[in-house]
Amino acid sequence: MDASTLTLHVRKNGAGVGRLDVMQMLSGVLLIVFLWAHLMLVSSVLISPKLMNAIAWFFETTYMAQVGGPLIGLLIFAHFLLAARKMPWRAQETNAFVKHSVMMHHKDTWLWLAQVGTALLILVMAATHMWVVLTDLPITAAKSAARIQSGTWLPFYLILLPLAEIHVGIGFYRIGVKYGYITKANRKWYQRLENYMMGGFITIGLLTLIRFLFLTV
Amino acid sequence: MSRRLHIEVFRYNPLDPNSEPHMQSFYVNEYDSMTLFIALNIIRDEQDPTLQFDFCCRAGICGSCGMVINGRPGLACHTQTRDLPDHIVLHPLPVFKLIGDLSVDTGTWFRDAGARIEAWVHNDHEQFDPKAEEVRMENDLANEIFELDRCIECGCCVSACGTARMREDFLGATSIARVARFYLDPRDERNEENYYQVIGNDQGVFGCMGLLGCEDVCPKHIPLQDQLGIMRRMLAIHSVKGILPKRVLEKLQHKGCCHESH
Numbered sequence: 001m002d003a004s005t006l007t008l009h010v011r012k013n014g015a016g017v018g019r020l021d022v023m024q025m026l027s028g029v030l031l032i033v034f035l036w037a038h039l040m041l042v043s044s045v046l047i048s049p050k051l052m053n054a055i056a057w058f059f060e061t062t063y064m065a066q067v068g069g070p071l072i073g074l075l076i077f078a079h080f081l082l083a084a085r086k087m088p089w090r091a092q093e094t095n096a097f098v099k100h101s102v103m104m105h106h107k108d109t110w111l112w113l114a115q116v117g118t119a120l121l122i123l124v125m126a127a128t129h130m131w132v133v134l135t136d137l138p139i140t141a142a143k144s145a146a147r148i149q150s151g152t153w154l155p156f157y158l159i160l161l162p163l164a165e166i167h168v169g170i171g172f173y174r175i176g177v178k179y180g181y182i183t184k185a186n187r188k189w190y191q192r193l194e195n196y197m198m199g200g201f202i203t204i205g206l207l208t209l210i211r212f213l214f215l216t217v
Numbered sequence: 218m219s220r221r222l223h224i225e226v227f228r229y230n231p232l233d234p235n236s237e238p239h240m241q242s243f244y245v246n247e248y249d250s251m252t253l254f255i256a257l258n259i260i261r262d263e264q265d266p267t268l269q270f271d272f273c274c275r276a277g278i279c280g281s282c283g284m285v286i287n288g289r290p291g292l293a294c295h296t297q298t299r300d301l302p303d304h305i306v307l308h309p310l311p312v313f314k315l316i317g318d319l320s321v322d323t324g325t326w327f328r329d330a331g332a333r334i335e336a337w338v339h340n341d342h343e344q345f346d347p348k349a350e351e352v353r354m355e356n357d358l359a360n361e362i363f364e365l366d367r368c369i370e371c372g373c374c375v376s377a378c379g380t381a382r383m384r385e386d387f388l389g390a391t392s393i394a395r396v397a398r399f400y401l402d403p404r405d406e407r408n409e410e411n412y413y414q415v416i417g418n419d420q421g422v423f424g425c426m427g428l429l430g431c432e433d434v435c436p437k438h439i440p441l442q443d444q445l446g447i448m449r450r451m452l453a454i455h456s457v458k459g460i461l462p463k464r465v466l467e468k469l470q471h472k473g474c475c476h477e478s479h
């Protein structure tokens with residue numbers, strides 16, 4: 001403990017916003033990795049429902065789903081808290097940013113608005129999705145198919161899938177820019193990579209949903 | 218074939234209580250290699266002497282003619298009308314205080330930013346000896362410093378920055394590149410913590426959201442994107458020193474960074 005513990009008049013060396021920024025970046029990177037892993041696991045149904053069941057069984061007998069699920073929930077919540085520091089919560093800020101985006105007709109500027117917009121929907125939808133899946137373990141291809149064939153869940157996933165992929169794709173690109181890995185020299189290349197990745201993941205996700213829709217249960 | 222340009226200009230005089238902000242149209246015949254600087258002067262000379270806008274060098278050196286040209290901040294003297302459509306819409310740069318019409322006060326903003334980042338060489342020397350020979354510097358390093366010193370403080374990058382428009386106290390890419398210039402300069406003896414104290418916050422590197430409006434409009438092509446990345450990474454690593462193991466930090470530090478050699 002020193003004077004900086006008690007008063008804002010004394011700064012602590014190094015501490016502060018930098019650490020929050022690193023944590024925001026790490027939460028983002030972990031979520032990117034999670035989302036890709038998640039997509040791979042679920043899309044295993046494309047190869048065979050048996051494979052998907054086996055993977056789900058593995059994650060449940062090792063308690064990875066029961067423990068990991070809520071941990072991912074916490075990670076999303078922590079990410080929300082950290083990233084929300086940047087969101088334009090004041091009407092005046094939103095107003096300024098929207099006017100700015102319209103004025104500039106500049107893609108990267110619009111991307112940020114897309115990220116903020118998708119974020120709010122994901123906050124509600126990801127929570128709903130996690131609740132539904134984790135309160136109804138075990139995960140099986142048949143149960144997932146039944147949910148999607150029940151009607152209401154199909155549009156839900158058709159919305160959540162692109163929202164999540166867009167949010168994460170933009171996040172990937174912007175982490176690279178902010179931390180200097182994406183430079184002037186390779187920016188174009190990464191922009192293309194980002195588009196391919198978003199397109200690719202949305203396609204795999206759609207194929208998976210279609211497979212569930214026509215899976216006989 | 219020469220075109221007849223339709224130039225629409227934002228008009229408002231904040232000092233005149235009767236003045237209402239509005240757009241006014243002017244028409245000018247285009248000729249070869251005409252710049253917006255020339256077009257605006259023709260308008261002021263021949264059509265409306267009350268039109269306010271700033272110029273000095275008309276060669277992209279003084280930084281006074283920044284304005285929003287069809288939505289993008291840029292230098293009027295640096296912009297050829299043939300690169301624009303027939304219909305040109307001009308606004309004053311946002312963020313800065315409006316003096317009138319297209320004229321804004323960038324000076325006050327830059328002076329304040331310069332004071333906040335302490336844009337001067339810091340050292341602990343007892344005294345300055347004006348007669349001593351100047352300390353020598355490698356040519357490559359001098360060039361690297363000069364590359365960042367080329368900023369003409371036109372303010373375009375600040376006006377193009379979504380963060381700066383939302384948050385008045387954001388220092389903008391120009392200030393961060395300016396700190397990067399001192400970071401490169403061996404005569405500035407500030408350490409990482411000293412730099413962290415001036416830009417290691419939401420007003421500095423961590424406020425930047427990587428939208429790259431700045432990079433895409435800077436008329437002098439200052440390498441803003443790369444410098445923002447270098448400074449943010451350096452200061453982020455500084456903030457987690459003692460938390461992450463040294464070896465990991467060193468590895469992160471030495472990647473794609475042009476500050477390696479010194």
Ligand code: HEM
Binds near residue numbers: 025031
């Ligand atoms: C729960 C609701 C969520 C909210 C409110 C939210 C909000 C945000 C916001 C506002 C940003 C931009 C931050 C900035 O401009 O610096 C962001 C970035 C990001 N988000 Fe989210 N997000 C949410 C969920 C997610 C999820 C579920 C994932 C991945 C599965 C994710 C991945 C990312 C990534 C990778 C970034 C880039 C990180 C960065 O810029 O540091 N987000 N998020």
Ligand code: SF4
Binds near residue numbers: 369437
């Ligand atoms: S960095 Fe570029 S756009 Fe910004 S003030 Fe300097 S010259 Fe102008």
Ligand code: SF4
Binds near residue numbers: 377428
């Ligand atoms: S990259 Fe940073 S400084 Fe440049 S326009 Fe974007 S938010 Fe502003």
Ligand code: FES
Binds near residue numbers: 274278282292293295
């Ligand atoms: S008049 Fe000096 S930069 Fe345009």
